[in-house]
Amino acid sequence: MLLQPERMRAYAERVADLIGEERYAEAAREATNLSHARVAEILMEDAPRRAVVPFLERWGRDRAALTLAELPDEFAAELVAEADRERATDWLAGMPTDVAADIVAELDGDTAEPLLADLPAASRASVQRLSRYEEDSAGAWMSPYFVAVPLDKSVGEVIEALRAAPHRHANTAYVYVVDEQQRLVGVVSLRELMLSPATLPVRRLMKRDILVARTGDNAAEAADRTYTRGLKMLPVVTEADALVGVLTMEDALELLSEQLADELSGIGATSREESFFTPPWRAIQLRLPWMAANVFLNLAAVSIISAFEATLAQVAILAAFLPMITDMGGNVGIQALSVSIRSIALGEVRLRDYWQAVRKELAIGVVNGLALGALFGVIAYAMEANALLGGIAGAALAVNVLVAGVVGGTIPFFIRRIGLDPAMLTGPILTTVTDITGVSIYLGLASLVLAGLVA
Amino acid sequence: MLLQPERMRAYAERVADLIGEERYAEAAREATNLSHARVAEILMEDAPRRAVVPFLERWGRDRAALTLAELPDEFAAELVAEADRERATDWLAGMPTDVAADIVAELDGDTAEPLLADLPAASRASVQRLSRYEEDSAGAWMSPYFVAVPLDKSVGEVIEALRAAPHRHANTAYVYVVDEQQRLVGVVSLRELMLSPATLPVRRLMKRDILVARTGDNAAEAADRTYTRGLKMLPVVTEADALVGVLTMEDALELLSEQLADELSGIGATSREESFFTPPWRAIQLRLPWMAANVFLNLAAVSIISAFEATLAQVAILAAFLPMITDMGGNVGIQALSVSIRSIALGEVRLRDYWQAVRKELAIGVVNGLALGALFGVIAYAMEANALLGGIAGAALAVNVLVAGVVGGTIPFFIRRIGLDPAMLTGPILTTVTDITGVSIYLGLASLVLAGLVA
CATH class of the missing domain: 1.10.357.20 (SLC41 divalent cation transporters, integral membrane domain)
Known part of the structure; x- marks a missing residue:
């Protein structure tokens, strides 16, 4: 079935109406036909403000988490602060940790502390690690989800690694190759993997010249490089060349939109720092x-x-x-x-x-x-x-x-x-x-x- | 070798200097380390205007064509009009036909006619087909490069088809499945293909619910769907559901940037239609x-x-x-x-x-x-x-x-x-x-x- 705009719009309107009428269970059932981003759009544009948290609470932990991840950070933070503590922790734990880190950064300390304390140790560590990067750096914007394999693997073993990787990691266009110190040394595309014999060592297939960003690089510049090179993702490395994250095309789009808005703000004598949420x-x-x-x-x-x-x-x-x-x-x-x-x-x-x-x-x-x-x-x-x-x-x-x-x-x-x-x-x-x-x-x-x- | 920003900048500066000194052959040699987009940037920002066409003429037909494809359409059209007729035809023939169509649209009729006449028949037909779509439609923005296979193929046969496809077509994240009337009926990702047995019929693997745009749909709306769904490309179909093109994430980024600029133009009492090149x-x-x-x-x-x-x-x-x-x-x-x-x-x-x-x-x-x-x-x-x-x-x-x-x-x-x-x-x-x-x-x-x- 081809999902054309009209059909998607009809679904969205029905979901918005049901949420407005506080028929949350039915709304949740209909909403499963929509992307998380589209549900987020409904919550932003159409749903009454008071209905947002009740709907999310009835929508299942993972879906609610992924929908929150699609909302602007400030609004998502408001909703997390409103929900009860257990639910809020569930949501933060269920979303990509780079997004969770951005949302936690918008919360005030008193709200953030207990939520962080309740997070599973792995998520907490990842959130805290990501929060350490400067606001506009590639480190702060990168996603920690990628697939990296050691140098000594064969194509067949790499494909096995992709099969075994959690979906969030494996939903990638490239596999990165690292040495024993986790230093990035090569990259292969899924297409190259697919078209090569299973026994070929990946070191013979991989491209060794790799465009990268450092964690401390300006994120918008890195985004610009991702876009102008037509890359699906840009690897982010530490000063020691260790691979720690990737900047995706979606990140690039968001960064470049903000940069464009900044450049246009000269017209209105507006600071780049001010948004609607600035106190x-x-x-x-x-x-x-x-x-x-x-x-x-x-x-x-x-x-x-x-x-x-x-x-x-x-x-x-x-x-x-x-x-x-x-x-x-x-x-x-x-x-x-x-x-x-x-x-x-x-x-x-x-x-x-x-x-x-x-x-x-x-x-x-x-x-x-x-x-x-x-x-x-x-x-x-x-x-x-x-x-x-x-x-x-x-x-x-x-x-x-x-x-x-x-x-x-x-x-x-x-x-x-x-x-x-x-x-x-x-x-x-x-x-x-x-x-x-x-x-x-x-x-x-x-x-x-x-x-x-x-x- | 990790290509860090500093290294790439050093290359770019050297190329810009050489072009400025009219040492075109050396500039071309150095420029091979840079992406076409980066070379285009140098021609926009750093090279003296008079040096642009001479450099392109010495840079080899395909590279020049792909660099022109990265320039804004209006500027690329200026350069095409300046070059001699044979060279200009070569350039248009060497770039993606959707970009060639955009550039031809910027040329006046007297310049465009002979160039179109000289194009190889297949390119000319493709350019003319693409020019028929309305300016802001998905049809006008789509790229004609994708891989489509018939319903009765197996995974192994699809992988063979990918191997045989020209690189411009095969550089894709998805393979589309079509019926005898070229109607889109399914989609499989490279990842799914790679992880499946070669004998599996593709009809058993493919996803049948596919988000699409119609050729006549507004391109910016289609771009927004591509982005919010996190798709790497969005298939574009005719009213009869025949697959005719794809909208890529790069297209989406360009479209959404223009849309954002339009929305911000309300501040300056400026028409969305006016750019620097408006007469x-x-x-x-x-x-x-x-x-x-x-x-x-x-x-x-x-x-x-x-x-x-x-x-x-x-x-x-x-x-x-x-x-x-x-x-x-x-x-x-x-x-x-x-x-x-x-x-x-x-x-x-x-x-x-x-x-x-x-x-x-x-x-x-x-x-x-x-x-x-x-x-x-x-x-x-x-x-x-x-x-x-x-x-x-x-x-x-x-x-x-x-x-x-x-x-x-x-x-x-x-x-x-x-x-x-x-x-x-x-x-x-x-x-x-x-x-x-x-x-x-x-x-x-x-x-x-x-x-x-x-x-």
Whole structure:
């Protein structure tokens, strides 16, 4: 039977409805047709919050554990903390220990200690070992499930080892070959094993040049290597070359998604560290300094306007269009900024092509500036019945749109060319530049033709 | 030999240097130690643009073809158009036909026609077949390389078929089983094949419940299924269930990255369609309508300020702080917006938790509002030596920061809860709301205490 999207969706909806109606036993029966990831999605998106733990409690230890493993760590930790202690220990023991380590890391110490103490000794040791690696390292992200065989085995013996290995270990694309010190010395693919005679020594079959990551390497970089090489998994070794884990393609996908989101966060002046689950006091610490810096950046525009106080005193209505001019500049600039940051983050564009970016934004800016300036000029004239004011407002907006597009579209190229990442202040700096140009041109022009405006 | 990052980087740097010095033959020799993806990266990031085609021409037909296949389609198309016709045809013929189809789609008709005509008949047919699928469909993204065997084979015969299959086809994690009409009826993993007796009929081994995508299905949704199920590849079938291709985990990663970037683009009022390579005239069409809409959104703030013309005429310096108040509101709002859009896009947060988002942003907003308001109030007082003006400006900023944070942080939840995607206008609508609240409070307070300000 081919499982098409419609069929899977029908199952999922039925499960979600049953959970909502607190008919947990029936929900569990239907849910066996769904993957753990899909059940996790239902718990995230559709199930009422209060029904999540009761459903998991009735869903069997192993299934509940594997479903929890598919949830975001923070949410899984909440659920583990809510369940009773025995159940929570069962769940942690039933999931891959690398995931258990991530979830335990999200719990506060008082909740985590007793749960860890109750874990079977082997799981506890593995969780504790994995918790020792630094947060963004390959060691912290690796899975401890792989198949390694000694150098002196034959192909037939390796196949026997695969047969005997627990399923979680054996669900692999490669078998690694290690020496007596557990040092990684070779790798063979399942395909090569399958196509080779059983008596062939594995040392004659194995590939000896192996791309690896060290436990201390940056996990996102290791993920990038896994992906660009098209590997199904990347072995992770200690400084002494001992094989201790693997980074899978799924890990790579998760890591690269986070990295992409980080690179795009430059648009919104957001710290890479902040997520929805960051506690408010920490979010304040992360956001406040940038916004305080922004206050000082904005003083430039304030000073310029202050310098034109005399003009404003004579033609107060000039003030009405100030926010329009600065706001449009900011929005147009951030629009162009987004396109560039996105293309750079997705690796679509050569950083050397920034002159092309300048030319493109110039062309767009001239047309959009003229169009928006004309629109705004007409509106300003209509509102105030003052053609000169309309003309000045339109002209200032036109120039500001052009400047904002060019600056916004090219900033990320320059920042990356000098080796930095577009950072939290990119957006605020951009709006400062557009505020200054917009306000200067607008009030400057107004002062030049002041006599005409007052008349 | 373990290939650690440092070693690979040293190779890459040497290759980049040699290409830069136009020593193409030596560069090609060194580059054989690198993956095609890594060489592609060097051509994107490090090589001078003029050196790219000459290097590829000296690098051998197949290697050049597979390196081009790793480049973004737009850049690869540029290079193909630059090379002479014979070479370009060789390259297209040497790469996977699904990639060739993507590159041909980026070429203009006059360049593409003769190249297609020169392709070997089989490649041309495959490219043309793949080009017929809609842009974002699973059909357009699928790879035509997989191994399928008839129902009546034994395990031993399937292994023989794998041995005989061309490498590009056989580099697979699964073997598919099809009936006489090429309809997909089963799947076996390499591991199951390896662990089973050679005489076992494959129909007794195969799994019959198979997750599939239809050629017309949305490719990003299919990718999401591939990833959440932890599949190494997802079979793609026609309406008649005939197996025509597979979506690999690498395809899934690329698709999900683009989707994530799309979801985050709501922050910058950017169309999902626009990339660096969008021609200016098209970018204008995409951006102008939204910015014109933004002009009208901004009229709300303009009207409010106009209503306070009398107040402004008496205390012109009030105008100096208008852009500061609106700009801070916009930046704080977009900061909170980014955090929420990011957490939603990464699937970290339950959409049902928006009350939690409101509470969090309220807490942050009260503290940040008070802090930034106080800072700004002191600065305004220092600049104008007017305590009342400083107080008003600070109070308006404080309230505006609070409102901006709460609105920005919660908008994406409400939009997603009613089933929409955060769209291009999210940012502009947010800044409109913050402009209106900021300006009203600021000028409203100023009017109330006008006598004190004039004095």
